[in-house]
Amino acid sequence: MKKYYFLLALLFCSVLLHCQERYFLNSDTRLYTSASASAEFSGYFKYGAEVQLLSESKNGWYKVKADNLSEGYIPEKFVATRLNSADIKVRDNENPIIEGSDNYYGSNHLFVLVAGLKARAQPDKNSKIKEILNVGDPVAVNYLPKSQEEWVNISGNFSDEYAKFTLRKFIGKRPDFNTLLKDFDKLDVNNITERKTVGERLVELAWNSETTTLAPAYQRYYEVVKQLNDPKLLADTELNMAVAKGLAKHKKPEEILAFVKKSEFVLKGLKTKAWYLTQKDLVKTFGKPVKKATVSDECGVYLSETFYYYQDLEASVNEQKNQAEITKVFINKNNKLVLNPNATLDNSLTEKAFIEKYGSYIGASIKAPHSYSIQIEDSEFKIEFKDGKLFTIEIFFYC
Structure with missing residues (x-):
């Protein structure tokens, strides 16, 4: 025993x-x-x-x-148990996984082939959706099954926290934009379903490519959207076309910096110096904060780890030094951002007007609709619209 x-x-x-x-x-x-x-x-x-x-x-x-x-x-x-530079690799020429660094990814990977791909928490079509991926997105792949109907872990990680799964048939070699464009043009104009599918792939791939590809992609996609006659889809597409037009004429970094270098918030009539003011002026103008909290700042980018929260704004506050730094402002009739004497972002500004006026200064992504950025040295304004109106402006500090 x-x-x-x-x-x-x-x-x-x-x-x-x-x-x-x-x-x-x-x-x-x-x-x-x-x-x-x-x-x-x-x-x-x-x-x-x-x-x-x-x-x-x-x-x-x-x-x-x-x-x-x-x-x-x-x-x-x-x-x-470990890898090192002396490893003698035996390469498998039939292995479809792309090895190492290219212009898109730094380690083993493939690319998303379909629009709006749902990456799931488990290899199960009914499991939780962890992320929505776009055509042309690179994904980490270390093991690739032969069967097109099997699942692939596209996180390169066993951990449940990070693992993400999709079917093999939805990933592969990066699609070629010009080939996809020709595929669309070959389709029968009355084949609306297929034209919509290929049009969506074109648009997503364009966002993952040079900005010059956005205009021809949206030109094709807009043809289908008009056929579908969906008012919301039509409005969203026209808005994205305006964004694409602005990105095609994007200003140089030094031009953007010159445009916003004198930016300042005006909060209930109080002008800030950029986005700084004294703690006393903050409390005098807005009263005692609704909430105070300590926020961990591992990068050391904020004025202080003490934060004041109001209905109108959020600020990092150094109480000992009588300093306050605005981090987020909710735009209403009392609050606005003055980028320069000729450019003011206030509650009357619509999303459409914002894009038409400032489209060549902004950063945008198909993954964050109605959210834009304007770079300001080592940080950026994150500008969010809600229901077509300016909602919040946040100062995002680079780590």
């Missing part, structure tokens, strides 16, 4: 060791269905992929789990 308990304890320690250690592949290899190089394989591993060991080495093979939770076998010689 003692011998039995000893063996059980030994097995437990071995399993525990594997659970605590992290294992990586120091070469390309494949996930085989059995412990033999002549066996069928389920998918491709790229150098640097992490695996979990499910067994002790047997005849030079480990049973492992890939990051998409598939199980199979790999040669023991490719398993290491």
Whole structure:
């Protein structure tokens, strides 16, 4: 009986060791269905992929789990507890995963092929959606199954906190914009469903490409939107077309800085120096804060970790030095931002008018609709619209 308990304890320690250690592949290899190089394989591993060991080495093979939770076998010689520059990589020329750095991503990756791709928390179509991805977005891929209907972990991480899954058929080599443009132009004008699908891909890929591609993408997509005759979609598309027009004529950084260098908030008639004022003036104008809180500032970008919260604004406050720094303002009849004597952002400003006037100064993204940025040295204004009207302006400090 003692011998039995000893063996059980030994097995437990071995399993525990594997659970605590992290294992990586120091070469390309494949996930085989059995412990033999002549066996069928389920998918491709790229150098640097992490695996979990499910067994002790047997005849030079480990049973492992890939990051998409598939199980199979790999040669023991490719398993290491760390990677280094001296690794002699055996490259698999049939492996579709793109290795290393390109203009889009710095490690093993592929690209999203479909519009509005839902990345899920588990390899299950009913699991929680963690992120919505766009055509042309690069995603981390270390293991790629052969089957187009299997799931891929596009986070490169086993951790439940970070893992994200999508089906194999939705990722691959980065789409070519001009090819997609020609594909759209070949479609029958009455094939509205397919034209909408390809049009959405064109627009998303354009946002992930040079700004010069936005105009031709929206030109095609707008044709379909008019056919659909959806008022909201029509209005949103026309707004995005205006944004694209501004981005195509984007100002140089020094021109933007010159445009906003004298910016100041006007809060209930009180002019700030840029976005700074005294703590006494803040309290005199707005009264005691609705809430005070301590906010961790690991980057050291704020005036203080003490924050005052009002209905109208938020501020970082150094009470000892009688200093306050505005971090966020809710725009209403009392509050506005004066970028310069000829440019004021107040509660009368519509989103459409903002884009028409200042479109060449702003930053924008399809992933953050109705939200824009204007750079100001080591920080930026984050400008948000709600229901077509200016809602908030936040000072976002770079770390």
